[in-house]
Amino acid sequence: MTLTIEKLSVKYGPVQILHEISFxxxxxxxxxxxxxxxxxxxxxxxxxxxxxxxCEGTITLDKRDVSEISRNEVAKRIGYVxxxxxxxxxxxxxxxxxxxxxxxxxxxxxxxxxxxxDTAMEMLNITSMAEKMLTEVSGGERQRVFIAxxxxxxxxxxxxxxxxxxxxxxxxxxxxxxxKNIAGSKNRSVLVAVHDLNFAYHYADRxxxxxxxxxxxxxxxxxxxxxDNIISVYGVPMxxxxxxxxxxxxxxxxxAEERIPARPVNVM
Amino acid sequence: xxxxxxxxxxxxxxxxLNSGSYHLPFDRIFxxxxxxxxxxGLLESTPSEKIVVIDFRLPRVLLAILTGISLAIAGCVMQxxxxxPLVSPFTLGLSSAAxxxxxxxxxxxxxxxxxxxxxxQNGVIILCAFLLGWLSILLxxxxxxxxxxxxxxxxxxxxxxxxxFTAGVMILKYLTNDEKLREITLWxxxxxxxxxxxxxxxxxxxxxxxxxxxxxxxxxxNTLSAGDDVAKNLGVNVNGLRIKGLLISTxxxxxxxxxxxxxxxxxxxxxxxxxxxxxxxxxxxxxxxxLLGGLILLIxxxxxxxxxDPIEIPVGVIMYVIGxxxxxxxxxxxxxxxxx
Numbered sequence: 073m074t075l076t077i078e079k080l081s082v083k084y085g086p087v088q089i090l091h092e093i094s095f096x097x098x099x100x101x102x103x104x105x106x107x108x109x110x111x112x113x114x115x116x117x118x119x120x121x122x123x124x125x126x127c128e129g130t131i132t133l134d135k136r137d138v139s140e141i142s143r144n145e146v147a148k149r150i151g152y153v154x155x156x157x158x159x160x161x162x163x164x165x166x167x168x169x170x171x172x173x174x175x176x177x178x179x180x181x182x183x184x185x186x187x188x189x190d191t192a193m194e195m196l197n198i199t200s201m202a203e204k205m206l207t208e209v210s211g212g213e214r215q216r217v218f219i220a221x222x223x224x225x226x227x228x229x230x231x232x233x234x235x236x237x238x239x240x241x242x243x244x245x246x247x248x249x250x251x252k253n254i255a256g257s258k259n260r261s262v263l264v265a266v267h268d269l270n271f272a273y274h275y276a277d278r279x280x281x282x283x284x285x286x287x288x289x290x291x292x293x294x295x296x297x298x299x300d301n302i303i304s305v306y307g308v309p310m311x312x313x314x315x316x317x318x319x320x321x322x323x324x325x326x327x328a329e330e331r332i333p334a335r336p337v338n339v340m
Numbered sequence: 341x342x343x344x345x346x347x348x349x350x351x352x353x354x355x356x357l358n359s360g361s362y363h364l365p366f367d368r369i370f371x372x373x374x375x376x377x378x379x380x381g382l383l384e385s386t387p388s389e390k391i392v393v394i395d396f397r398l399p400r401v402l403l404a405i406l407t408g409i410s411l412a413i414a415g416c417v418m419q420x421x422x423x424x425p426l427v428s429p430f431t432l433g434l435s436s437a438a439x440x441x442x443x444x445x446x447x448x449x450x451x452x453x454x455x456x457x458x459x460x461q462n463g464v465i466i467l468c469a470f471l472l473g474w475l476s477i478l479l480x481x482x483x484x485x486x487x488x489x490x491x492x493x494x495x496x497x498x499x500x501x502x503x504x505f506t507a508g509v510m511i512l513k514y515l516t517n518d519e520k521l522r523e524i525t526l527w528x529x530x531x532x533x534x535x536x537x538x539x540x541x542x543x544x545x546x547x548x549x550x551x552x553x554x555x556x557x558x559x560x561x562n563t564l565s566a567g568d569d570v571a572k573n574l575g576v577n578v579n580g581l582r583i584k585g586l587l588i589s590t591x592x593x594x595x596x597x598x599x600x601x602x603x604x605x606x607x608x609x610x611x612x613x614x615x616x617x618x619x620x621x622x623x624x625x626x627x628x629x630x631l632l633g634g635l636i637l638l639i640x641x642x643x644x645x646x647x648x649d650p651i652e653i654p655v656g657v658i659m660y661v662i663g664x665x666x667x668x669x670x671x672x673x674x675x676x677x678x679x680x
């Protein structure tokens with residue numbers, strides 16, 4: 073079970089966002105995509121999710137080109153959890169999770185579909201809030217709802233686009249543990265675009281470092297998240313710390329502030 | 341719930357057939373309906389009853405139900421497609437365009453369609469209203485081809501097109517004589533005056549086919565509520581769905597409006613009440629809205645022709661009153677589930 077991307081290029085109008093991206097993603101792996109704002113992380117995730125069309129290159133699922141597979145079949149294989157949730161405001165938690173069954177149902181939900189929805193909701197511990205409106209639950213709970221929807225979709229590949237960007241540290245850890253669990257115990261592949269380098273450092277099996285739509289480095293955490301790579305891409309001096317409690321990536325504040333001088337701001 | 345609404349619609353249907361200046365006992369209504377199907381020859385012995393029930397009231401009642409169904413499903417589907425609970429055939433410029441078509445036909449008469457014989461003058465109004473109604477959605481489609489089919493683009497395009505056609509109607513009203521001005525005003529108020537079996541025979545299959553097609557899109561419409569990106573990932577062809585859904589719902593609405601004139605609020609009230617009764621699932625919401633739309637318009641039309649009997653009030657006026665009160669109720673109720 074492999075998702076293979078070869079020489080993938082994507083344009084927004086005349087502007088090229090991704091340039092000849094190639095990599096493979098295998099079963100049971102958490103692959104984190106890191107890179108500064110505008111590096112193409114979300115574009116890559118959206119292209120793999122079937123939301124954007126590539127202008128060049130191929131995406132193959134188990135050696136089959138996805139452009140030759142029906143939308144519905146691809147939807148059964150690749151699930152997507154977006155970065156923002158401005159929609160579904162008039163839906164209940166249950167209705168939102170049920171949508172994950174869309175690629176599998178013709179008209180009525182079968183017992184099997186409902187069982188999958190129940191299982192997904194139990195996994196994410198949201199069964200008790202099934203009848204609540206999405207506007208009535210917290211940001212962390214809403215994130216769980218959308219992960220449950222992706223689980224109910226039963227894909228082989230999960231794509232997460234900055235899933236913790238609006239969450240506090242407790243919920244960020246919670247979400248990443250779920251992601252690790254999906255890859256580990258469920259034996260699915262997970263691709264996560266992430267801003268916080270510490271999460272990539274701690275949870276990733278492999279890392280892709282993107283800059284200006286190109287892969288700068290790809291490999292294990294230790295291979296990719298080196299001082300040279302991070303400084304050259306982010307332009308910020310970093311410190312890599314290993315303790316008994318874990319591994320950390322922290323900015324070297326003094327050097328960073330010297331490198332990035334404060335801009336004068338006129339407050340009216 | 342759907343069966344309860346269907347039963348209620350049936351009761352209202354019988355009541356509406358019985359309402360009017362010419363009184364008949366209820367059992368006689370059933371007998372006339374039964375005989376008209378099984379043995380029409382028997383009705384010739386009571387020609388006045390046949391004329392009142394079969395030739396006048398029945399097509400009118402059926403057209404009211406069909407129009408209510410069409411406008412309600414069009415509103416329901418448009419709201420789902422554009423993820424905006426305040427969208428209706430009116431928001432997207434359809435009614436303004438149909439009004440312009442009708443006003444043109446009234447002002448210029450048969451000269452704009454010389455191939456239609458003078459005795460079918462009314463047909464020119466119907467055809468112009470229908471064609472212009474469709475033109476509005478084709479214009480929106482054209483804009484979406486150039487600028488993308490996001491819901492914001494489509495709504496803005498609809499509003500702009502609506503204003504342009506409204507300006508056209510105003511110019512025609514300003515330039516024409518008093519007699520035609522009155523005719524345009526009456527058409528804009530909407531009513532079931534144009535009801536006859538010919539209208540029912542045209543509108544019924546269009547409504548049925550549009551309903552079945554739109555109902556087949558229900559799962560995709562549900563999925564669209566999660567946003568375009570998630571819907572695409574879940575296998576929905578979002579752009580295709582929006583265009584097909586808008587074209588078919590416009591077909592249903594414009595086919596009815598062409599015969600009845602402008603009837604507002606059904607496309608908003610039907611789906612909103614439906615959501616309160618049955619929730620957001622379009623598989624059930626579309627038929628529920630359809631039944632509610634038919635029911636509301638049938639009650640309104642029956643009230644319009646009996647409330648000041650023998651004077652008939654345009655049903656569009658009744659709908660504006662009911663619609664206004666209904667939306668005031670929604671605002672005061674303040675439930676975000678209904679209007680978000």
